[in-house]
Amino acid sequence: MILEVREVTKRFGGLQALTEVTFDLAAGEILGLIGPNGAGKTTLFNVLNGVFPPDRGRVIFRGEDITGLPPYEVARRGIARAYQVVRPLNDLTVRENVMVGACFGRERLPLSQAARVAEEVLAQVRLDHKAHHLASSLNVAEKKRLELARALGAQPYLLLLDEVLAGLNPVEINAMLETIRQIRERGITIFMIEHVMQAVMNVSDRVLVLDYGQLIAQGLPHEVVNNPQVIEAYLGDPKMTQRLLEG
Amino acid sequence: MWQQVVNSLTDGFLLGFVYGLAAMGLSLIWGVMQVINLAHGVIITSGMLATYLMFLHLGINPYLGMLLVAALGLGLGLVIYAAAVHRVISAPHLSSLLATFAVNMIILGIFNAVFGGDQNNVDYSLGSLSLGFLNITVSRLLAALGAVLFCVFLYLFLYFTRTGKAIRAVSNNREAAELMGIPSAQVLALSFGLGSLLAAVAGALIATIFPFTIFSGGPFELKSFVICVLGGLGNPLGALIGGLALGLLEGLIPIWMPTSWVPVVEFGLFVTVLVVRPSGLLGAK
Amino acid sequence: MRALRQPGLWLITGILGLWGLVILFLDDPTLRETSFTLLMFVALASSLNILLGYTGYVSFGHIVFFGLGGYLGFYLVAVQGCSLYLAALAGGLACSLLAVLIGLAVLRLRGAYFALATIGVNEAARAFVSNFTPFGGATGLSLDYSVYDLYGGSLKALWLSFILVWLISLAVVVTSYLVKQSRFGLGLMAIREDEDAAMTMGVKAPLAKTLAYALSALFPGIIGTIFFFKNGNVEPHDAFKLHMSIETLVMIMLGGQGTVLGPVLGGVAYERLRGYLLVSPLFKSLHLALSGLALLLIILFVPAGVVGWLRRRFPKLRGVLE
Numbered sequence: 001m002i003l004e005v006r007e008v009t010k011r012f013g014g015l016q017a018l019t020e021v022t023f024d025l026a027a028g029e030i031l032g033l034i035g036p037n038g039a040g041k042t043t044l045f046n047v048l049n050g051v052f053p054p055d056r057g058r059v060i061f062r063g064e065d066i067t068g069l070p071p072y073e074v075a076r077r078g079i080a081r082a083y084q085v086v087r088p089l090n091d092l093t094v095r096e097n098v099m100v101g102a103c104f105g106r107e108r109l110p111l112s113q114a115a116r117v118a119e120e121v122l123a124q125v126r127l128d129h130k131a132h133h134l135a136s137s138l139n140v141a142e143k144k145r146l147e148l149a150r151a152l153g154a155q156p157y158l159l160l161l162d163e164v165l166a167g168l169n170p171v172e173i174n175a176m177l178e179t180i181r182q183i184r185e186r187g188i189t190i191f192m193i194e195h196v197m198q199a200v201m202n203v204s205d206r207v208l209v210l211d212y213g214q215l216i217a218q219g220l221p222h223e224v225v226n227n228p229q230v231i232e233a234y235l236g237d238p239k240m241t242q243r244l245l246e247g
Numbered sequence: 248m249w250q251q252v253v254n255s256l257t258d259g260f261l262l263g264f265v266y267g268l269a270a271m272g273l274s275l276i277w278g279v280m281q282v283i284n285l286a287h288g289v290i291i292t293s294g295m296l297a298t299y300l301m302f303l304h305l306g307i308n309p310y311l312g313m314l315l316v317a318a319l320g321l322g323l324g325l326v327i328y329a330a331a332v333h334r335v336i337s338a339p340h341l342s343s344l345l346a347t348f349a350v351n352m353i354i355l356g357i358f359n360a361v362f363g364g365d366q367n368n369v370d371y372s373l374g375s376l377s378l379g380f381l382n383i384t385v386s387r388l389l390a391a392l393g394a395v396l397f398c399v400f401l402y403l404f405l406y407f408t409r410t411g412k413a414i415r416a417v418s419n420n421r422e423a424a425e426l427m428g429i430p431s432a433q434v435l436a437l438s439f440g441l442g443s444l445l446a447a448v449a450g451a452l453i454a455t456i457f458p459f460t461i462f463s464g465g466p467f468e469l470k471s472f473v474i475c476v477l478g479g480l481g482n483p484l485g486a487l488i489g490g491l492a493l494g495l496l497e498g499l500i501p502i503w504m505p506t507s508w509v510p511v512v513e514f515g516l517f518v519t520v521l522v523v524r525p526s527g528l529l530g531a532k
Numbered sequence: 533m534r535a536l537r538q539p540g541l542w543l544i545t546g547i548l549g550l551w552g553l554v555i556l557f558l559d560d561p562t563l564r565e566t567s568f569t570l571l572m573f574v575a576l577a578s579s580l581n582i583l584l585g586y587t588g589y590v591s592f593g594h595i596v597f598f599g600l601g602g603y604l605g606f607y608l609v610a611v612q613g614c615s616l617y618l619a620a621l622a623g624g625l626a627c628s629l630l631a632v633l634i635g636l637a638v639l640r641l642r643g644a645y646f647a648l649a650t651i652g653v654n655e656a657a658r659a660f661v662s663n664f665t666p667f668g669g670a671t672g673l674s675l676d677y678s679v680y681d682l683y684g685g686s687l688k689a690l691w692l693s694f695i696l697v698w699l700i701s702l703a704v705v706v707t708s709y710l711v712k713q714s715r716f717g718l719g720l721m722a723i724r725e726d727e728d729a730a731m732t733m734g735v736k737a738p739l740a741k742t743l744a745y746a747l748s749a750l751f752p753g754i755i756g757t758i759f760f761f762k763n764g765n766v767e768p769h770d771a772f773k774l775h776m777s778i779e780t781l782v783m784i785m786l787g788g789q790g791t792v793l794g795p796v797l798g799g800v801a802y803e804r805l806r807g808y809l810l811v812s813p814l815f816k817s818l819h820l821a822l823s824g825l826a827l828l829l830i831i832l833f834v835p836a837g838v839v840g841w842l843r844r845r846f847p848k849l850r851g852v853l854e
Contacts (some may be wrong), residue, residue: 049732075734083732089725091790100722103715104734111715132847154733283644334832340643341590342831345785348778349828356821469655472648507670510659517652522637525645 002027002158002189008047008057010040010213017043018213020057025158030180030190032204032221034197036233036240040213041193042084045160048191049081050074062157078106080156082147084163084193088135094146095131098122098153105154118153125149125179141172148176152183159183161192165199177203197243201225209233254382255498261387263494264394265452267487269467270474271401272445278481279418279438280336285348286327288468289355290443293323294450295459296358299367309369309455313393316451317444324443328436336435358461368458390452397448398487401441414438418481446471473517479526540854541709544793545702548574552698561690568694568762570803575701575755577783577795578708583748584781585790586717587741588724589639592647592777593654594752599771600657601627601753603667606760610675611666616683620696620757627753628746635745639738642727651774658772672767693762697755704751709792709854711747720744721790782827788837792854797838802826 003025010018017040025031033041047054053068060066066074080101089097095118102114102121109117122128125145130138138146144164151159161180165173177199184190194200200207201221209217209224211233217224224230234240269291276284284290297316301307307315331350335342377383405411416424417434425431450464457463474493478485493513500509548571555567580594605623608614614622638649662670680689711717719740722730731737760766779802787798805826809819834841843850 051728051732071728071731072734072736075732081732083729087726087729089722089729091725092721096718096721100718100730100735101733103718104722104730104736106734108734111713111718114715150733281644283648331828331832338835341647342835344590344592344644344647345781346828346831349824349831352778352824352827353821354824356818356824359820360818469651472651476648505663507659507663511656511663514652514656514659518637518649518656521641521645521649521652525641 001025002062003048003191004058004060005048006058006060008044008054008059010043010047010052010054016213018047018054021210021213021215022057023208023215023218025189025191027157027189028184028187029205030184030192030203032200032207033191033193033210034195034200034207034224035210038212039210041210042162043213044210045081045162045193048074049079049160072104075105075154075156076108078154078157079160080105080151080154080158081160082144082151082162082164084166086140086143086147088138088143088146090134090136092135093132094122094127094135094138094149095119097135097146098149101150101153102155105156107155114153117155118149121149121152124152124182126175140167144168144176148179152188156188158189158191161190161194163193163195165194165196173199195240195243252499252502255502256495257381257383257498258387259494259496259498260491261383261391261494262456262497263491264391264398264487265449265456265490266467266470266474266493267490268394268397268452269446269449270471270478270486270490271398271483272442272449273468273471274442274475274478274481274483274486275401275445276439276442277475278483279414280332280435281340282332282336282343282347282439283340284439284442285344285468286351286354287347287446287471288464288466289351289358290320290323290446290464291450291453291467292358292459292461292464293354294320294447294452295454295463296362296367296450296461297447298451298454299369299459302369309451310389310393313448313451317397317448320444320447321440323447324440325436327443328439332439333432333436355461362461364460364462366458366460369454384456386455390456393452394449397445401445401483404441410434410437414441470513473513476517476520476525538709538713538854539852540792541706543852544705544709544796544854548698548702548705548796552695552702555694555698556691564691564694566807568697569807570800571694571697571701572755572759573780573783573803574796574799575697575704575751577780577787577799578701578704578792579748579751580780581748581784581789581792581795582708582711582720583744584784585794586711586720586724587744588727589741589745590643590647590781591650591748592781593650593652593774594748594780595773595777596650596654596657597627597631597749597752598756598759598776599654599661599768600630600756601749602756602760602771603661603673603766605753605757606673606675606766607667609679609757609761610673613679616692616696616757616761619761620754623757624750624752624754627749631746631749632742635742639741639745654772654774654777658768661771662768668766670768672765672770674765675761677764690762693758696758700751700754700758705792705796707747707751708795712792712854716740716743724790779823782823782830785827785830785835785837788839788841788843791837791839791843794837794839801838 001024005023007020007022008018009020035041046052048059050069050071058065058067098118098121099114102109102117122131125148127145127149165176180203204221207221207224209230217227217230273284273287276282294316297319298309298312301312302309327350331346335346413429413434416429417431421431474489475486478489497509500512555564583589583591601623604626605619608619608622609616634653641649661667680686683689683692719735722735723737727737783798783802784795786802788794806819809822839853843853
């Protein structure tokens with residue numbers, strides 16, 4: 001087990017964001033995380049990568065308790081994250097963006113090696129032709145790929161993807177899914193939040209379902225989809241239910 | 248001895264109202280558009296100068312002239328907003344900081360060229376009032392009353408007029424306000440003008456109490472920062488209370504320490520509050 | 533070292549190096565004095581740039597290190613009879629240490645709050661020094677002119693001051709360049725762009741910021757000592773001029789923040805402009821207003837500064853215009 005999450009609980013004032021969330025993640029897996037809006041998915045990610053600590057519970061990564069460590073310590077241990085709302089380092093070039101990931105990630109590479117890693121990664125996400133352009137000059141889809149590239153540059157053991165498919169057209173989605181599969185083939189474990197149902201069902205080995213901060217189901221994609229509790233959770237959200245049933 | 252203390256405190260308390268008024272101007276602008284107006288000091292100076300010049304050359308009573316000063320302050324604020332702030336309102340904070348600072352330099356430079364650095368005095372003394380052992384200068388009392396008057400005006404304006412409500416809406420959530428049809432650019436300009444108005448009037452009131460030079464606005468600007476941080480940036484009531492607190496503090500310190508230590512305490516407090524509770528003692532917007 | 537092969541570094545050090553040598557060769561006191569001021573501001577602007585341009589933390593009160601370092605160094609020379617070199621070094625190192633301490637508190641703030649805090653620190657320092665008797669209180673300290681004899685007389689002391697400032701400015705520029713090209717610098721720039729994202733990527737922001745702050749405080753401390761040594765006296769009013777702090781800011785913005793060449797060009801251009809305005813009978817009284825106007829125009833229309841604009845317009849020149 002690369003990641004063990006035990007009874008993670010988080011409260012914001014009057015809002016119970018996460019309640020005793022417990023699950024395991026096996027090395028090399030692609031684990032999907034779905035749930036209606038506001039279910040606490042991003043909050044869970046924030047706890048995992050150290051943005052804030054949980055009120056209760058533990059996060060154990062590769063045998064080490066990393067609960068409450070600041071984000072840069074978590075990154076050093078090999079967890080990288082691609083944000084839902086992209087955060088490019090605007091005034092730096094695409095290449096420099098990825099180099100930051102490589103220099104300060106798991107391997108802590110010196111500049112020259114980081115540059116080489118950056119070039120490889122950019123080729124992988126098909127952004128190599130824009131390597132020397134400023135990050136601010138990219139379009140949305142390219143910025144999403146950059147976000148992914150930066151996370152990959154850190155050569156993580158575990159990659160947290162937060163809605164990387166949002167805002168992409170079907171062609172771009174397929175390309176991204178292919179990239180995700182390739183990433184897994186290189187041995188990186190992936191934990192991804194997604195709303196694009198058929199995509200997440202297609203690519204995940206297992207799926208977790210979060211609703212109002214609680215884990216209401218986990219298992220194989222087709223099991224989860226047919227789980228009555230899951231369907232009920234989404235029935236409160238008709239658009240979601242539609243997508244769920246279509247997937 | 249304690250008579251001295253009470254006198255000192257009263258003086259400080261009364262001055263505190265004026266401090267509070269000035270700080271409210273700064274706080275309002277920050278609250279509405281997240282801009283720290285580094286031209287604040289020079290606007291205060293404008294109020295001082297306007298009162299002095301009107302009194303000297305036109306014989307206008309400094310207290311009645313306050314309305315004119317208010318209008319001038321409003322106009323000045325609108326001009327500054329249009330010329331310098333509007334373009335950088337959505338840019339990183341540094342840009343608006345530097346833009347307002349540049350305006351400060353420009354206006355100060357012009358004042359320096361036209362008026363020079365001499366001291367000026369609005370010679371309109373009204374004597375002093377004695378209440379038992381309490382000795383209050385009438386000008387200080389009137390200044391405090393003037394400040395209170397303008398505070399009340401501000402409150403009424405913000406809470407009971409349509410424009411005031413528009414300002415509060417924009418301050419709360421600019422995008423939502425725009426979606427509701429509120430012309431945010433005009434509201435922002437008006438808010439800046441309003442903040443400027445308060446600063447100018449504060450300057451006018453100060454001119455009735457103290458002599459001043461064109462550089463006098465600076466220390467009051469710094470005091471406004473301290474007050475706003477104490478009371479919470481964006482919280483006008485906090486600014487008023489902070490002003491009173493600072494006034495009291497200034498009245499209190501010289502009793503035990505040489506007056507030259509006042510800035511040390513003020514700025515020490517400033518940095519401490521910024522670090523420990525950046526949202527201010529009363530909570531910011 | 534990779535950095536040594538870059539043309540940008542050689543361009544800047546070459547110009548500065550040549551400049552100093554030319555002044556020394558010409559042996560002209562007026563040129564020396566002008567150059568002293570120019571190089572001093574180049575050094576001050578470049579130091580602040582490490583904090584402001586690279587890390588994105590806007591310090592309005594950075595002059596506090598010039599003042600405190602200058603006071604300490606001057607005190608060591610004038611009162612304790614230390615050698616200028618040791619005193620300057622002490623002034624600089626003390627400032628770095630102070631920056632670490634102050635940074636513990638103020639670096640937790642962001643944006644405008646940080647800027648305000650730095651103003652507060654500067655004002656507090658000035659007020660404190662005005663009351664601090666060992667440093668002469670409100671009247672400050674004076675140097676007995678016999679101290680200059682230790683350095684070969686007043687004239688030699690003036691030349692010595694110039695040479696030291698020249699060498700320091702070279703050191704600052706080289707340091708600035710090395711930082712920019714290093715992994716440390718990359719981390720700083722990541723912080724500037726998005727501090728939270730940078731931390732997610734593994735940049736140890738609190739440590740990096742503190743180091744940047746300490747580094748940016750070192751050279752102003754040294755320069756302060758040299759300046760006041762040459763001046764012969766030091767007063768609170770002169771040492772903590774907020775206005776001087778802002779002028780360094782303007783120089784960085786004018787030349788281009790976040791570049792090595794920017795503060796150098798900005799420093800030279802601004803000081804030359806100011807010098808010209810002060811001498812010209814027409815503009816003398818308006819120099820403050822015109823400087824303000826220049827700053828405003830830059831902020832509104834060319835926020836990247838001259839060098840920044842050139843780098844965007846001509847990407848091929850990026851290797852040279854660092």
